[in-house]
Amino acid sequence: MSPVPRQLDIEQLIEDLTIEEKISLLAGKDFWHTMNIDRLNIPSVRVSDGPNGIRGTKFFNSVPSNCFPCGTGLAATFNKDVLLQAGELMGKEAKMKGAHVILGPTCNIVRSPLGGRSFESYSEDPLLSGHAASHIVKGIQNENVVACLKHFVCNDQEHERKAVDNVITERALREIYLKPFQIALRDAYPKALMTAYNKINGVHVSQSKKILQEVLRDEWKYDGTVMSDWHGVYSAKESLDAGLNLEMPGPTRFRQAIPTLHSVQTNEIHRDVIDENARAILRLVNESLKAGIPEDVVESPNPTKEASDLLRKAGDESIVLLKNEGNILPLSKTAIKGQEKIAVIGPNAKAAQDSGGGSASLNASYKITPYEGIESKIIEGGNSISLDYSLGAFLDRSLPDVGNVLFTASGKKGINAKFYKKPPGATDRGPHFEEFVLSTSKIFLSDFKSPELKPGELLFYADFEGIYIPDETGEYEFGASCLGTAQVFVNDQLVVDNKTKQTKGDAFFLGLGTQEERGTIKLTKGVKYNIRVEFGSSPTYTLNKAALEGGGVFFGIRIISTAEEAISRAVEVAKKADKVILVVGISKEWESEGFDRPTMDIPGHTNELVDAITAVNKNVIVVNQSGSPVTLPWINKVQGFVQAWYGGNELGNTIADVLFGDYNPSGKLSMTFPKRIEDNPSFLNFASTNGTVLYGEDVYVGYRYYEKVGVEPLFPFGYGLSYTTFELSNLVVSYDAENVNVKVSVTNTGKVDGAEIVQLYVSQVNPSINRPVKELKDFGKQFLKAGETKVVELNVSVKEATSYWNMYYNKWQSEKGKYKILVGNSSDNITLEDEFEVAKTTYWLGL
Incomplete structure (x- = not known):
């Protein structure tokens, strides 16, 4: 048996620590570490960036890391088991980097395609975001590493992110933006939370008593550690009073020993406030000690086959097939009649777009480009198909x-x-x-x-x-x-x-x-x-x-080459090819922490490239890499379209796995792809205007808006094709006062093994207030051999299935009446329907 990690006696330490030592605990020692108190054997805690991989403590010449698919890609798997396994691998690799705390996952809402960190979050839907976050958190903490869920709350844009005041109704705040955090705390209980940079209704979150005390501590009964985002503290007294336990990074800007001690001695800051914040830091130390990381750990990579296999599995399942006219996909690895030629064209073909930019970016241990992945499949097939390549268009900023x-x-x-x-x-x-x-x-x-x-x-x-x-x-x-x-x-x-x-x-x-x-x-x-x-x-x-x-x-x-010259060379290559794979999209230079995208368009001359290629070759498959939607004006001109996200280390292999049918695509869109940015519900109210942004779409985010106003998107939320076909049947709904149980038979009616995602939505029949047409309440992924039938069972509590936030009572309200159970394989393809009934109206608070 491994030895039981030592634990600090927190209450004894609160007595033994001097007031100066307690104050010193409330801010970081440096960029990655909390303060240690050697006199009382209180160690330092190391944190590391980790939304899609564990960087460690170095930006320059860092120890290589495994890069996971981006958040929106992981959510597109709709696979809770894979998310759990990804979290466990993150936890293992954190210990190899000596990190007790992973600064992630990120579960803000993809409010707009333009958000700089949309790729780092999971979804436009709060339930999918919450389930993705909770399973990543569970996996991380199964390894006794602390997950720090971020950014609490409404860090949904980068423009003036430290200054912007997000003006939002309490209903939208509760139903959309706080809900993923609520689900993650309920189901996985991350031991740490990171506050957002922004204000909500006039108050910075990092010093908001309403958010950090009334909601988080009092209502949700959270007793984990709350830390700031880096340089996201704006006061001493207000942030301490609100329960922001840890200012990061160090050395402190606001909690210097002399002025903070003076505020305590003059009763500006109560001694109990210092003690309570210090307790939270000591609780974090105790949680961190459970990982058993040696103090002299040397950061190391994890170049194992097991890690690569999981990265590839997660990447395979994240990819979404959105168009497949004439069954142009999957491609064959061998020529059917004589020698065949495939042209691989595009700015992302020989580039490895492993992640978006900012704190999610890291030194990936290896990267497989799409061209390399495709080339390996051709080699497997015996080289009876030849490859040609052309850049076609520049993407680099x-x-x-x-x-x-x-x-x-x-x-x-x-x-x-x-x-x-x-x-x-x-x-x-x-x-x-x-x-x-x-x-x-x-x-x-x-x-x-x-x-x-x-x-x-x-x-x-x-x-x-x-x-x-x-x-x-x-x-x-x-x-x-x-x-x-x-x-x-x-x-x-x-x-x-x-x-x-x-x-x-x-x-x-x-x-x-x-x-x-x-x-x-x-x-x-x-x-x-x-x-x-x-x-x-x-x-x-x-x-x-x-x-x-x-x-x-x-x-x-x-x-040096003009756009016309680059496109012309690509057109000549495309003319000679039997099929063209166009690998396009954006990159971390365009989608990154620190700024928002100015438009939804792909920058440069990619659209002209696609138009020119489709004019000379009708067998065109486009692979798009982006963490959020891009404008696709040429979508009707191509036969195949694949959304591949930022795919981590294995991105090239996973793209090739799907293109050549070694993996039957099973991903579903974690957000709606609108036809144009003007259709997005946040269009009129995105980005700061003189320091303010109005969340004017209220609860109608993503598919909730498109369905309510009847705007047809390009591709709906939850949508994704397969190389086989599925049928949902035999819906059975049972319920009592507490829970709704749903069973549905899923049959693979095609000739290829594959996986289907069953999506459960709920709609109130006669609501007393304006509500979305329907809302996602659970989902389940089922793998089926060709011709096989299995039963998928989904469960949701009545209060979660039916409640909305009542702003008059300031409580959740589950209203009596009838509700529809809607089951399908995307938000716009509901094939089964039933009802259940709530006998009486109830109100509730908490998790």
């Missing part, structure tokens, strides 16, 4: 990362990085003091440390070098943006100057860096060129002296 195409002087793939105390050209520069081989040219040095640098010493220099061999002869564009200064040299010739010429831009986290400066030079195919970037750290930055620690530099290379 800045010039692309070249870490995977540069190599060092010794022949190793990557970029050689050498760090110096003195700038280039200094007569006494001396030898470098650190050296690394980096896998990326997106180099963020905010947490770069070296024993050769004194504490607080931020001034240093670095040379990043690699050898580049062009695939084509032509004019090439080089670019660099920085938080610091940077110059790019090709064979010692200066090509880009972001040192003497700097313009404010939005590069780097929170947009503190420069615009990308560019320069051009002619390169010859096959010739080796030495690329050197000379970088000076953040103190050399000419635009902002309050930069982030060491700063950083992003640099890239691309052959």
Whole structure:
């Protein structure tokens, strides 16, 4: 038996701790750790970003991590078991990174396709969001790692996220935005919560007594630890009084020892408030001790087959087949008549769009591109099908990362990085003091440390070098943006100057860096060129002296080509092909924490590319990678359409699994795809206007709105096709005063094994107030062999099935009367219907 982890005696410690020590516990020690009190043997707790993978404690040169499909993709599996297993793998990998707390999952609502972190959340529907979050949380905490559910609550946009006041009715707040958190607390009880940056009805959530005390602590009886988002604290007294236990990161901005102690001594802050907040931190320490992580743990990756298999399974199940005219899919791995040719075209074909941007982004241990996945299937089939490729259109917002195409002087793939105390050209520069081989040219040095640098010493220099061999002869564009200064040299010739010429831009986290400066030079195919970037750290930055620690530099290379030239080359490739796979979408440069998308359109010339390809080849399948909907003006011109999300490490393999039928697609849309952004219910009220955003759609979010007003979407919530067919039959509904039980037979009526998702919706027959047409209340996924029939059983409590928030009584109300049970395989395909009845009206609070 493993030893029982030690536990702190919290009440004894509350007596033993000095008031100064208690105050010190209420803010982080640094970016990733809570404060330790060695005198009383109170250890520090380590946290790590983790919405779709466990980064660990480093941005620069971090230990590689396994990247999971993005949140909206995981929710599209509609598979509670897979979500649980994903959480368990996250928990295992957190311990390998020495992290006691995972900062995730994220279960905000996908209120708009434009939300910068929509990809990181799960769904437009609060029930699906809540079930996805609860199963991820269960899995994480099964490994004795703490899950920190975020962002509590209404962090549904990035525009002015720290300042915006979300004006919202209590009903919408309860029924839509708080509901996922309520479900997760009820079913999985995450041991930590992270507050949102924004205000709700005039008060920042991190200091809202209504949200943190009245709802969370008093009504929901939550006694876990509540921490701020990073730099999401706006006061000392108000946040402590509200029960924001932990300010992150450290060192503190608002809870400094002297002013906080003064506030206690002058009775501005009650001693009981300090004690209660300190208790919550000690409870977090006790929960963290259960993981048994050694204090001297060395961060390590998890390059196991078991991890890759689960990432692939989750990715396979996340992919949604949305169009399959003429059964163009699945593709065959072998030619039926002689030699066949498949053209793989598009900006995402040879790019690995593993995740969206921001805190969800990490150093993935490996990435399979769609082209690589497709190529592997052709090889399996004996190479009787040939592949051709063309880029077709550019997607990059800045010039692309070249870490995977540069190599060092010794022949190793990557970029050689050498760090110096003195700038280039200094007569006494001396030898470098650190050296690394980096896998990326997106180099963020905010947490770069070296024993050769004194504490607080931020001034240093670095040379990043690699050898580049062009695939084509032509004019090439080089670019660099920085938080610091940077110059790019090709064979010692200066090509880009972001040192003497700097313009404010939005590069780097929170947009503190420069615009990308560019320069051009002619390169010859096959010739080796030495690329050197000379970088000076953040103190050399000419635009902002309050930069982030060491700063950083992003640099890239691309052959110069007009959109017309790129499309023309792709058209010639498409003309010669029997079938075309177009891999399009967006990327973490366009969908990221820190900003919202300006439009729902795919940026650049992708739409023109699709139009041009479909004009010369009728057998076109489009694979789209995005975390939320994009505009698809050409959808009627293509025969196949697959929504592949951001797929993590295995994205290329999972796309190929579905395209070639090694996995029969079973995903369903976790959000509605509108025909145009103007159809989205939040269209008139998205983004901050003078510091305010009105949640004017109220409870009519997503399919609730489209159904209520009769607007036909492009693809409805819960929709997804299969390579087989299913029939739902024999609906049996039984109920009592507490619960509704639903049984339905599911038959695979086709010739291929596959999985169907049974979706249970409830509708009130004669509501006394305006309510949605129907609301999702449960779902179940069933795998069936061809011709097989199984019974799916779903259960929901009467109060959850029927209640709405009554703003007069400030309680949930389950109203007497008749309700419809609606069962189908998408929100717009209800095939079975029955009724149940509630005998009397009741009111309730709590979980």
